[in-house]
Each structure stands twice: as C-alpha cells, then as structure tokens.
Amino acid sequence: MEAKDLKLVGRGLRPRFDPAAWQRASPAQRERMARAAHDYIRAGYDLRPQELRLARGQPEILHGDFDPLTKEVTVNASLLRRDDPTAVLNALAHENRHAVQQERVEGVQPIPYEDRIGKGEVTTWTEAARRYTRNEYMDYHYNPLEVDAREAATSLVDEGFWAEHRRLLEERVAEAGR
Amino acid sequence: MSDASRSRDDRLRDDRQRLQSRLRAAQPALDEEEVRRVVARVLADPPARELAVAWADSGEMPAEPDVEGLNPATLIALFKPSVVLTALPDLLRDPARTLETFRHPSPGWRR
Numbered sequence: 001m002e003a004k005d006l007k008l009v010g011r012g013l014r015p016r017f018d019p020a021a022w023q024r025a026s027p028a029q030r031e032r033m034a035r036a037a038h039d040y041i042r043a044g045y046d047l048r049p050q051e052l053r054l055a056r057g058q059p060e061i062l063h064g065d066f067d068p069l070t071k072e073v074t075v076n077a078s079l080l081r082r083d084d085p086t087a088v089l090n091a092l093a094h095e096n097r098h099a100v101q102q103e104r105v106e107g108v109q110p111i112p113y114e115d116r117i118g119k120g121e122v123t124t125w126t127e128a129a130r131r132y133t134r135n136e137y138m139d140y141h142y143n144p145l146e147v148d149a150r151e152a153a154t155s156l157v158d159e160g161f162w163a164e165h166r167r168l169l170e171e172r173v174a175e176a177g178r
Numbered sequence: 179m180s181d182a183s184r185s186r187d188d189r190l191r192d193d194r195q196r197l198q199s200r201l202r203a204a205q206p207a208l209d210e211e212e213v214r215r216v217v218a219r220v221l222a223d224p225p226a227r228e229l230a231v232a233w234a235d236s237g238e239m240p241a242e243p244d245v246e247g248l249n250p251a252t253l254i255a256l257f258k259p260s261v262v263l264t265a266l267p268d269l270l271r272d273p274a275r276t277l278e279t280f281r282h283p284s285p286g287w288r289r
Contacts, residue, residue, distance in 0.1 A: 059256055061248055063281040094282055134286025135205075135212055135258060137265035138219070141279045150278065 002112055003155040006093075009044030010160015013089075016040055019165060022085045030080045038073065038092050041156070045100050046109055052092075054080070064091035066098035073099065089161060093153035100152075101125050101145055121148075193231050194221060200234040204259045216260045219267075226266035233263075243273045253280060261287045 017037050025033060031054065038052040054077040055062075064075040073095040079088040103109035104122050111122055121144075128144040140146060197217045201208065208216070220230040229250060233239050239250035239262065250269065254262045257280070268276040280287075 061252070061256065061277075061280055062283065065282065065285065091282070132284060134284060135208060135260045136216060136219075137261050137268070137276075137279070140284045140287075141265075141268065141276070146279065146282070149282070 003151070003159070005112070006044075006152050006155035007160035007163070009041065010093075010156040010162075011164040012044065013037060013040055013156075013161050014164040014168065017085070017089075017161075019085055023083050027080065033085075034075070034080055034088055034092070037089060038075075038096070041092050041096050042099075044156075045096055047096060047099050047103065050099075063087060064095045066095040066102075068098075068102055071099055071102070086157060086162075089157045090153045093156040094149045097149040097152040098145065101148065105129065190221065193227065193234075194218075196234040197221070197230055200237070201259060201263070208260055212260065216263055220263045223267035223270075225270050226263075229266055229270075230263055233259075243270065245273045245277050248273075248277045248280070256289065257283065257287045258289055 017033060017040075022030060022033060034054075035052050039049060042049060050071065050073070053072050053074040055074050056077045058076045058078070060076065060078050062076055063079060064073065066073050073092070075088060075091045075095070079091060082088070100109065104111055105126050111119060124144045125148070131139065131143060132145075133139040133143075194217055197220065198213050201213050201216060217230075221227050229240060233254075239254045241249045241251045243249060250262060250266065253265070253269075261283075265276055265280075
C-alpha cells in the first residue's frame with residue numbers, strides 16, 4: 001500500500017532532478033543536486049530536514065548508512081562521481097527509510113494506513129531492531145528492516161523516479177513526432 | 179553403512195574441521211557456537227562449500243562471481259570472514275542482489 005506513496009515521491013523527484021543535467025554537472029553541482037534530492041526525499045518521507053553527510057575516502061562498496069543515535073544519513077561521496085545517478089538516489093532512499101522506521105518505532109511519526117493494516121509492521125520492525133546481527137549475512141539480509149529499506153528504494157527510484165523519466169521521454173518523442 | 183556413504187561422511191567431517199579451524203584463526207572473536215553455526219550453514223550448500231573449503235586450505239577467496247569489481251575476494255578483504263562465508267550461497271545464486279546488501283552493511287560487519 002505504501003509502495004504507491006513511495007513511487008509518487010520518486011515521480012515527484014524527477015522534475016527536480018534531471019539525469020541529463022547530472023551527467024553534465026561539475027562535482028560541486030552534483031553535490032548540490034544530491035543534497036537537494038536528500039532534502040526532497042526526507043520531505044516526501046515526512047522527516048524533518050537534516051543535513052546529508054558525505055563520506056570521503058570510503059571503499060566504493062559502501063554506499064551509505066544511517067546512524068540511529070545521531071539520526072544522520074551518510075552517503076559515500078564516490079557515488080557522486082558516477083554519471084548514472086541511480087546509486088546515489090538509491091542510497092538516499094534506502095538510508096532515509098531507516099530514519100522513517102526509527103521514527104515510527106519510537107512513535108515520532110504516525111503510521112500510515114494504520115486503520116487498515118494495524119501496527120503489525122512496526123511491531124515487526126521493533127523486534128527486528130533487536131535481532132540485528134554482527135557476524136552473519138543471512139540474518140541481516142532477511143531482517144525486516146533491511147527488506148523494507150530495499151523495497152522502499154526500489155519503489156522510489158526504479159518504479160517512481162525512472163518510470164517518470166521514461167514517461168517524460170515518451171511524451172517528448174510523441175511531441176517531436178507531431 | 180556403505181563405503182561410499184562412509185567416505186562422504188569422512189569428507190564432510192574433514193571439511194568441517196578444516197573450515198572451523200581456519201575460521202577460528204581468522205576471526206578469534208567468534209564464540210564456538212557461532213563458529214559451528216557459520217560452518218554448518220556453508221557446508222549445507224555444495225557450491226558454497228567448495229569455495230569455503232578452498233579458502234580454508236589456501237586462505238584465499240576466488241574473484242568470481244564478480245559484479246562491478248565486487249566478488250568474494252574483495253569482500254573478504256573488507257568484511258568479516260563469517261559474514262562473507264554465510265553470504266556465499268546467496269552470492270553464487272544471485273550476486274547482484276547479494277552485493278546490494280553489502281552496499282548497506284550492518285555496522286558490525288567490517289573487519
């Protein structure tokens with residue numbers, strides 16, 4: 001149910017974030033675009049504004065993280081060097097989703113569709129937060145908090161942002177054909 | 179018990195011992211229960227078992243399957259052996275999806 005809302009956030013991001021402009025942008029311009037996308041995604045997630053932290057000198061495999069203590073979202077600055085913005089948008093959508101999870105677990109943010117789906121998901125997240133493991137892959141990969149963050153990023157970026165991008169391109173092609 | 183199944187059991191016991199021994203040496207902070215659980219998970223998956231046993235013998239992971247420069251060898255340089263070993267079954271089946279999880283890792287996974 002919430003996937004539709006996340007797709008809408010992704011669709012709304014597209015007019016504000018042009019992939020062609022990203023390709024042409026200087027490093028400083030890309031940083032501004034990434035920060036603006038972060039702000040927009042946070043607003044779409046009903047999160048208060050909080051500055052994006054860019055981590056420099058990290059291994060490229062690490063795309064981002066969310067610190068539950070400071071509530072800070074960090075993204076690897078090396079992602080800004082990629083001409084395809086998918087990875088940076090995906091990291092922003094994924095890590096900010098962890099901020100949403102924490103706010104719902106702590107009762108800071110209302111649970112959407114609570115009248116229809118109840119508090120089941122948040123109860124699952126609360127239990128999942130206690131089960132985060134440090135030494136094994138499987139338990140973390142299938143932890144409901146991680147599954148939800150990956151799904152949120154897919155809805156927002158693949159099914160929202162890029163779907164809207166394709167729609168705009170088709171519209172432009174149709175206009176050019178007239 | 180037939181000779182074939184006895185031989186299979188002997189091989190499995192031997193693989194388990196070598197892998198447990200290598201894992202204990204590589205990651206001394208793991209407790210015995212974790213060592214046993216990690217090794218049992220890897221041995222239950224034949225393709226993953228083959229890579230894991232090769233790592234136990236040589237101390238090296240292969241560079242395949244590789245997605246955008248990420249593979250078992252690059253992963254084990256950065257993440258705990260227990261994490262990479264338990265990821266091997268998924269990594270061999272669906273490398274792209276598995277590597278997505280390593281891009282957003284648990285804070286405790288780094289070496």
